[in-house]
Amino acid sequence: MMQTxxxxxxxxxxxxxxxxQYLKLLVGCASNVRFNAGQFVFREGEEANEFYxxxxxxxxxxxxxxxxxxxxxxxxxEGDILGWSWLIPPYxxxxxxxxxxxxxxxxxxxxxxxxxxEEDRNFGYELLKRFSSIIVERLEATRLQLLDVxxxxx
Amino acid sequence: MGQFIPLGDKLVLESQDLQRLFDVLKExxxxxxxxxxxxxxxxxxxxxxxADLPAGWTDDQNGGSYRIRRxxxxxxxxxxxxxxxxxxxxxxxxxxxxxxxRSGSGFQVDQGRAQLHKSAxxxxxxxxxHAIEIQDRVFITADQVDPSYKxxxxxxxxxxxxxxxxxxxxxxSSMKTGPKASSAFDLALTxxxxxxxxxxxxxxxxALGEQAFSEVPSREARADEKDAADNVxxxxxxxxxxxxxxxxxxxxxxxxxxxxxxxxxxxxxxxxGNCTMVCPTCFCxxxxxxxxxxxxxxxRRRRMDVCFTMDFSYIHGGSIRSTARARYRQWITHKxxxxxxxxxxxxxxxxxxxxxxxxxxxxxxxxxxAIRESELSHPAVIPPRRNA
Amino acid sequence: xxxxxxxxxLYRVERVQDETYDTFTLELASRDHxxxxxxxxxxxxxxxxxxxxxxxxxxxxxxxxxRTLAHTVRAVGNVTKAIRAxxxxxxxxxRGPFGTSWPVEEAKGSDVVIVAGGxxxxxxxxxxYHVLSERKEYGKVVLLYGARTPADLLYQRExxxxxxxxxxxxxxxxxxxxxxxxxNVGVVTTLIPxxxxxxxxxVAMVCGPEVMMRxxxxxxxxxxxxxxxxxxxxxxxxxxxxxxxxxCQFGPFFVCKDGPVFRYDRVREWLGKGDI
Numbered sequence: 001m002m003q004t005x006x007x008x009x010x011x012x013x014x015x016x017x018x019x020x021q022y023l024k025l026l027v028g029c030a031s032n033v034r035f036n037a038g039q040f041v042f043r044e045g046e047e048a049n050e051f052y053x054x055x056x057x058x059x060x061x062x063x064x065x066x067x068x069x070x071x072x073x074x075x076x077x078e079g080d081i082l083g084w085s086w087l088i089p090p091y092x093x094x095x096x097x098x099x100x101x102x103x104x105x106x107x108x109x110x111x112x113x114x115x116x117x118e119e120d121r122n123f124g125y126e127l128l129k130r131f132s133s134i135i136v137e138r139l140e141a142t143r144l145q146l147l148d149v150x151x152x153x154x
Numbered sequence: 155m156g157q158f159i160p161l162g163d164k165l166v167l168e169s170q171d172l173q174r175l176f177d178v179l180k181e182x183x184x185x186x187x188x189x190x191x192x193x194x195x196x197x198x199x200x201x202x203x204x205a206d207l208p209a210g211w212t213d214d215q216n217g218g219s220y221r222i223r224r225x226x227x228x229x230x231x232x233x234x235x236x237x238x239x240x241x242x243x244x245x246x247x248x249x250x251x252x253x254x255x256r257s258g259s260g261f262q263v264d265q266g267r268a269q270l271h272k273s274a275x276x277x278x279x280x281x282x283x284h285a286i287e288i289q290d291r292v293f294i295t296a297d298q299v300d301p302s303y304k305x306x307x308x309x310x311x312x313x314x315x316x317x318x319x320x321x322x323x324x325x326x327s328s329m330k331t332g333p334k335a336s337s338a339f340d341l342a343l344t345x346x347x348x349x350x351x352x353x354x355x356x357x358x359x360x361a362l363g364e365q366a367f368s369e370v371p372s373r374e375a376r377a378d379e380k381d382a383a384d385n386v387x388x389x390x391x392x393x394x395x396x397x398x399x400x401x402x403x404x405x406x407x408x409x410x411x412x413x414x415x416x417x418x419x420x421x422x423x424x425x426x427g428n429c430t431m432v433c434p435t436c437f438c439x440x441x442x443x444x445x446x447x448x449x450x451x452x453x454r455r456r457r458m459d460v461c462f463t464m465d466f467s468y469i470h471g472g473s474i475r476s477t478a479r480a481r482y483r484q485w486i487t488h489k490x491x492x493x494x495x496x497x498x499x500x501x502x503x504x505x506x507x508x509x510x511x512x513x514x515x516x517x518x519x520x521x522x523x524a525i526r527e528s529e530l531s532h533p534a535v536i537p538p539r540r541n542a
Numbered sequence: 543x544x545x546x547x548x549x550x551x552l553y554r555v556e557r558v559q560d561e562t563y564d565t566f567t568l569e570l571a572s573r574d575h576x577x578x579x580x581x582x583x584x585x586x587x588x589x590x591x592x593x594x595x596x597x598x599x600x601x602x603x604x605x606x607x608x609r610t611l612a613h614t615v616r617a618v619g620n621v622t623k624a625i626r627a628x629x630x631x632x633x634x635x636x637r638g639p640f641g642t643s644w645p646v647e648e649a650k651g652s653d654v655v656i657v658a659g660g661x662x663x664x665x666x667x668x669x670x671y672h673v674l675s676e677r678k679e680y681g682k683v684v685l686l687y688g689a690r691t692p693a694d695l696l697y698q699r700e701x702x703x704x705x706x707x708x709x710x711x712x713x714x715x716x717x718x719x720x721x722x723x724x725x726n727v728g729v730v731t732t733l734i735p736x737x738x739x740x741x742x743x744x745v746a747m748v749c750g751p752e753v754m755m756r757x758x759x760x761x762x763x764x765x766x767x768x769x770x771x772x773x774x775x776x777x778x779x780x781x782x783x784x785x786x787x788x789x790c791q792f793g794p795f796f797v798c799k800d801g802p803v804f805r806y807d808r809v810r811e812w813l814g815k816g817d818i
Contacts, residue, residue, distance in 0.1 A: 060727060072719040075727040079736070100724045140757075144729045145717050149751035150660035150690040152564070152618050153471030251548050254592060260552055260573070260633025261592045297799070298547055298784050411815045438788035441548075441781040445593030452593040454548070459787070466789060469779050470618055480817040488791065495794035 005030045005106060012053050012106070013079050014130055022123050029112035035059075035099035041082065042093045048085035050107045054078055057103025062096040070096060073145070074138075081134050086110030162357070163364070165372040166379055167343070169230070169352040173204045174370045175313070175341075179274040182366065184311050187243055188276030189236060196222060198238040201276065208233065215322040215395070215506065217515030228352065231277050231345050234321025235505045239434030240282055241289060243273055244306050248457040251441070256450045268301065274311040278339065280332030281324075281503040283314055285434035287337055291497040292437050311362065314339035318386040320393045323506025325519055328398040331503040333390045341367060344383035355383035396506060398519045399526060403500075406526055407491040411483065415524050420479035422514050427460035429485065429508035429516075435493075435501045438466075461485055486518060547784045550590045550635030551577070555628050556610070561696045565661060566626055567602060567614045570636065578608040579636075582643030583668030584775060584803040588783045589613065590635030591624040598780045598798075600665035601639060606675060611636075614664035614696065640783040642803045644669040645773055649745035652771075653681040655737060657758050659688050659730050659750020663696055665775055665802075666749050670704075677709055681744075684711045684737045688730025688754070691716050692723050711738060730754065734761040741766030747803075749775040756813065759806055769807035776801050776809070793818055 006027050009015055015023065033052070035041055041052065041059055052059075058077045062070040073095075076082050082105070085093050091110065117124030167175070176186055186201045191208045201207065213233040214221045225232060254261045278286075290307065293300040314335040317324075326332030335342045340363030343354040355375055358364045375383075430436040440459035445452045459466065462481050467474040475481045493501030502518070509517045557569040572578075579587075581601050590596040597619070603612030617623045628634060646669055654673055658666045673680055685704065689695045695714065705712045713733045715726035726733065730750070746767055748758050755774045762772055778790035778797040790797040793812035795804070812818060 058724075058726075062721070070721055072721065072723060072727045075715075075725075077726075077736075141729050141732055144731065144753065144757050147753055148690070148717065149754050150688075150694065150717065152616070252550075254635075256592065259631055260554070261635075263550060263552070263635065265549060293786065295785075298786065300786060411818070437786075439781070440787060440789065441596070443590070443593065443595045449593060454550075456548075456787075459789070461788070467779055469777060474778065475817055477817065484791075484818065492791070492794035496796075 005032065008055070009053070009106060012055070014053055014081050014134075018126060022126055025116050025120070025123055026108065026113075029109040029116070030106050031109075033105050033107040035103045035105070037099055037101045039099050041097040041099060041103075041105075043096050044093055046093050048083065048091045048093045049110045051081060051083035051086055051110065052105040052107050054080050054082060055104045055106065057105075058100045059097050059103055060100050062098060064096065074142075075100065081131075084131055084135060086113070087128075087131060164375040164380055164383075165356045165358070165367070166375045167354045167356050167370065167372045169228075169354065171371045172230070172354070175367070176201070176204055176276075178366050178369045179311060182272075182311075184272045184274035186274050186276060187240075189231075189233075191222065194222060195220065196233050196236050198236055198240065198242065204230075207231075207276075212319065213321065215324075215510040217323065217509050217517050218512055219515070220510050227347050229318075229345060229347055231315045231317075231343070232319055234317070234319065234324055235279070235281070235507050235510070237432050237507065237511060239432065239505075239507070240275055240278060240286060241434055241437070243271075243275070244286065244303055244310075245289065245293070245300075245437060245439075245458070246302070248455060249302070251454045251456050253454075254452040256452075261452070268305060270309065271306045272309045272311075273306065274313065276313045277315045278312050278335075279315055279317055279326075279505075280335040280337075281326045281329075281505040282434050283312070283335055283337050283339060284329075284331040284503045285505070286312075288435045288497065288499060288501065288503070289437055291499070311366065312339045312341075312359075314342040314359075316342060316344040316383070316387050317390045318345055320390045320395055321506055321510075322395040323509040323517075324504060325394050325396040325398050325506060326504035327391050327394045328396070328400060328519075329500060329502055329504035330400075334387045339363070344386055346379070346382045346386060348382070353379070355379055396504075396509065396517070396519045398502075398504065398522060400500070403522065404491040404494045406522075406529070407487045410525050410529070411487075413525055413528060415521065415528060416479045416483050418524075419482050419516060419521055420477065422516055423478050423482045424513060425462040425478050425481055426513060427462040428511045428513065430460045430462065431458070432507040432511045433489070434503060434505060434507070435489075461488075482516075486521060489518070490522065547637060548782065550588070550596075550637045552633050553611070553636045555630055555632045555634065558626075558628075558630055561614065561698075562694055564618070565614060565616045565694075565696060567612050568625065569603070570611045570613065570634075571609060573633070575609065579611065579639060580608050581605055581611075581639040581668075583646060583672055584643040584665050585639035585641045586665070586783075586802065587611075587613065587636050587638030588640070588780070589615075589621075589625060590637075591621055591628065592633075592635070594624040595621040596635070597621045597625075598640075598783060600775075600802075602664040602667045604671040604675075605668050606671070614661065614667075616661050638783065640798055642799075642801055644747050644775075644803055645745060645805075646672045649673070649747075650676075650679040651681070651743075653683070653739040653744040655684045655686070655739050655744055655746040655762070657686045657730060657734070657746065657748045657750070657762075659754040659758070660690065660694070661696070662748075662750030662754075662775070663687055666747060667697065669747055674707075674710070682711065682739050683709065684739055685713070686730055686733040686737060687712070687714045688733070688750070689714075689716050690718070692719055692725070713737065729757070731757045731761045734758070734765060744771060746772045747775075748772065752776070752813075769810055770805055772806035773803055774806055774809070775803050 060072045061074040293303040317333040339359040342357040489501040553570040559567045599613040602614040781787040785796045785799040
């Protein structure tokens with residue numbers, strides 16, 4: 001018997017405290033995905049149609065166009081959220097994301113979520129609240145990265 | 155110097171017999187260090203005789219201003235602070251700590267022989283006595299001792315002088331460091347000049363002082379002479395040039411690190427460091443390593459340093475205190491506040507030198523007052539703490 | 543009571559280990575191998591190169607082996623480059639050890655979280671050695687280590703050994719990496735939410751650039767650690783090493799003798815003041 005995604009979603013830290021009815025809305029947009037080591041989750045420039053709740057594994061975010069090939073600027077793993085470009089027009093990925101090892105995740109359909117959020121603004125707000133805190137955390141961490149604190153000062 | 159025994163003996167020394175004291179000290183192997191006139195200032199240097207003292211000179215001091223002026227009498231100690239302080243003899247401005255010679259793949263270090271310095275300091279005012287004691291707390295501690303400082307300190311003979319005249323920038327009364335010398339001295343003199351008399355009331359402060367003074371002609375002081383001396387000092391205490399409110403000054407400065415007054419001072423401060431050089435308690439030094447051209451001989455030297463330089467707080471990447479604001483604030487908060495946590499007493503003895511010798515006349519008492527007053531009139535100036 | 547604290551003592555370089563392109567570890571022994579200078583983890587020595595100058599360098603060796611005194615040095619300036627140029631058999635001057643140490647005794651009975659940024663791992667290594675040597679005395683032990691890139695990671699062979707231990711959790715991250723790197727990428731603070739320890743009974747020891755330490759403390763506080771259970775190691779300009787020259791002052795503290803290891807609650811207010 002196929003296990004529904006509902007219990008799996010419910011236990012992911014990102015959705016902690018989400019009302020049961022909203023969880024059901026999410027399940028309607030969710031699917032199980034898996035990436036092998038080396039496989040691209042998404043590429044820069046492609047349409048951003050989903051975000052991922054990582055259940056297991058590790059994904060590297062890369063920027064292209066730097067010296068000596070792509071540079072990895074972040075990795076995300078178990079319990080992390082990957083991708084927010086589906087939230088904001090033009091809905092295109094700005095980085096590559098590549099699985100470093102076997103990675104299992106729940107993919108959530110962006111169009112589906114955007115539609116449901118417009119219909120039920122409260123649902124949309126619950127999603128945005130959670131995404132905001134992720135974005136803020138990422139921004140703070142990125143700022144610290146930007147300071148390049150370990151470099152040699154001249 | 156000897157142990158402080160407030161023996162309380164009060165004797166009278168006629169001014170013409172002061173030379174005998176100098177002679178006794180020289181006989182006992184002390185070099186005499188004291189005030190003398192040079193370069194239009196009263197400085198501290200080695201003295202040959204009483205004739206080298208600044209007889210008949212006084213000084214006029216104010217913010218950024220110092221002049222010496224002739225008096226109508228021959229008073230020997232009728233001036234306030236000197237641009238020098240006694241730290242120049244106890245904590246040498248520059249010294250070689252050790253030398254090293256290359257040998258094989260390495261080198262040999264030679265500390266040199268410790269030299270004995272017996273010095274008699276003539277004319278140490280109460281503020282400066284306190285300053286010496288404060289520097290003792292820095293350099294003679296339970297964990298670390300500066301051997302050269304300690305040796306000089308132990309071989310000191312102190313002839314203190316009770317001030318009869320407060321300087322224009324003095325505020326020892328506020329700091330409770332004078333004008334009367336109360337802490338460890340060997341002898342303390344109060345100069346009394348009357349119409350046809352010029353004498354010193356001498357207070358014996360230690361066994362060492364007593365021994366030395368026993369060879370100098372003197373007699374027990376009469377009641378009227380003691381009164382005269384007391385009046386001289388009392389008069390001085392009433393005429394301080396400046397006042398410093400020291401009530402909870404540490405807490406005041408600790409909570410005002412972001413007071414806009416610092417920007418105001420920073421716009422005036424040249425970060426020249428004069429204040430640190432004339433301050434009798436400033437003790438910061440730096441260590442420098444030198445080598446000669448041959449590369450065979452190296453030396454480590456220690457010299458006095460100034461916290462107003464960009465170098466002072468430099469670590470890789472830059473100076474921690476890169477602005478004049480930060481550096482002035484460091485100096486004043488160290489002197490008046492963090493010093494208390496470090497050494498148990500204030501670092502300021504109210505001598506007023508920093509006020510006199512600041513080229514733009516920044517006044518430590520005025521800055522403190524401004525900060526204190528800013529809290530009274532504009533509590534909103536200190537923003538309430540918000541959790542980020 | 544030491545009166546010779548300015549006198550430098552001759553030590554010979556017994557071994558030089560290049561850790562990365564700019565960082566190396568020196569093993570030193572006194573000239574006739576007789577002298578032992580016991581130290582506590584977190585302390586530093588002042589190392590002197592004849593005629594060039596002197597720098598404070600943390601001790602990075604195992605305090606159970608005082609005869610192989612090690613210092614991990616990053617060659618960034620005149621003196622540190624000159625130290626590297628010495629090579630095996632070269633002699634330098636040493637004085638110390640100075641400073642306060644990590645609370646390896648106070649941490650007994652608790653979980654231990656060590657967070658190291660860049661060369662900050664060097665003064666933490668003796669603490670880790672000590673904790674591992676008395677492993678039973680501690681609860682969970684976690685090492686979180688962040689460096690600029692994989693090429694900057696120190697003690698790589700030891701890291702592998704530590705990662706192999708079942709009684710030690712090791713998480714490493716770099717600020718950026720090339721494609722071949724399969725480890726974590728992101729600042730070291732991102733490792734804290736997932737580290738396994740009991741915040742009600744943990745002692746944290748943090749060392750790295752000041753900014754990194756501030757962000758790390760914030761993350762540890764978010765996990766529920768109290769400020770009196772967090773220890774940091776500070777750095778300031780040092781000339782004498784023992785509280786006489788005044789250069790290393792940080793508020794009322796002399797980093798050379800009241801630090802470099804500070805309990806966070808004692809310096810929290812001062813860290814907030816900036817440019818002091």
